[in-house]
Amino acid sequence: MTGENSFIxxxxxxxxxxxxxxxxxxxxxxxxxxxxxxLAKSSLTGDAVRIYSDHEPVARWLQRxxxxxxxxxxxxxxxxxxxxxxxxxxxxDFKAVETIRTADTLxxxxxxxxxxxxxxxxxxxxxxxxxxVFSTFFPARWAQVAFNNLVAGGKPWPEKRGERESSSACLxxxxxxxxxxxxxxG
Numbered sequence: 001m002t003g004e005n006s007f008i009x010x011x012x013x014x015x016x017x018x019x020x021x022x023x024x025x026x027x028x029x030x031x032x033x034x035x036x037x038x039l040a041k042s043s044l045t046g047d048a049v050r051i052y053s054d055h056e057p058v059a060r061w062l063q064r065x066x067x068x069x070x071x072x073x074x075x076x077x078x079x080x081x082x083x084x085x086x087x088x089x090x091x092x093d094f095k096a097v098e099t100i101r102t103a104d105t106l107x108x109x110x111x112x113x114x115x116x117x118x119x120x121x122x123x124x125x126x127x128x129x130x131x132x133v134f135s136t137f138f139p140a141r142w143a144q145v146a147f148n149n150l151v152a153g154g155k156p157w158p159e160k161r162g163e164r165e166s167s168s169a170c171l172x173x174x175x176x177x178x179x180x181x182x183x184x185x186g
Contacts, residue, residue, distance in 0.1 A: 001030040001066065001177040005135070006098065008109055008143045009168035010154030018168075019043055020152040022109060022145055023074065024098050025062055026086070032061035036086035038100050038107065039067065039074040044147040049073055052084035052100050052107070066177055069129050092117065092138040092171050107147050111140035111171055118164045120172070124180045135175035137161065143169030 003026045010020040020042040027034055035055025039062075041047065051074075053059040059081050068075035082102050090096040092114055100107040117138045124132040139159075145152040156169035 003028040004173050006171045012154045015157035032057040051081045056081045110144045113141035115139040132178050135172045138171040139166040140169045
């Protein structure tokens with residue numbers, strides 16, 4: 001898979017309690033095609049997992065191949081996928097905004113106050129995962145999610161990624177997920 005996997009995780013207490021988790025995927029290529037997916041679990045969704053996509057096969061592929069390893073609550077194949085439109089504004093220079101629209105839902109994800117970017121290098125086998133990821137991270141000190149104009153409470157918290165300063169809210173661009181040579185999907 002190659003594309004992006006930007007995310008926002010918010011907490012009222014510096015990460016001890018995670019009250020909002022949003023994982024935004026812009027897939028340029030994977031075996032299921034190309035498309036966008038947002039996976040959300042938040043008090044704004046009644047703590048239920050919600051999935052939004054403009055190409056359901058891509059959402060199902062991400063659930064099966066990647067999210068099952070990252071956050072199993074997002075990987076349930078019985079979860080419905082809501083048809084959505086996706087757009088981006090801004091950049092990692094000042095402020096980036098991802099907008100997700102359905103017939104009755106408007107979600108805006110915003111990242112600002114960026115730390116220095118870095119390349120995340122986790123080959124297959126890292127973090128006890130059979131797959132690896134290489135990505136350019138733009139960590140944000142400030143992030144917000146609005147769900148039908150209701151703003152998620154909490155803040156991103158600082159996290160280290162190896163030796164790098166990061167946060168629980170990052171633009172993860174130029175991201176590629178790989179399997180070891182000769183391995184087959186699970």
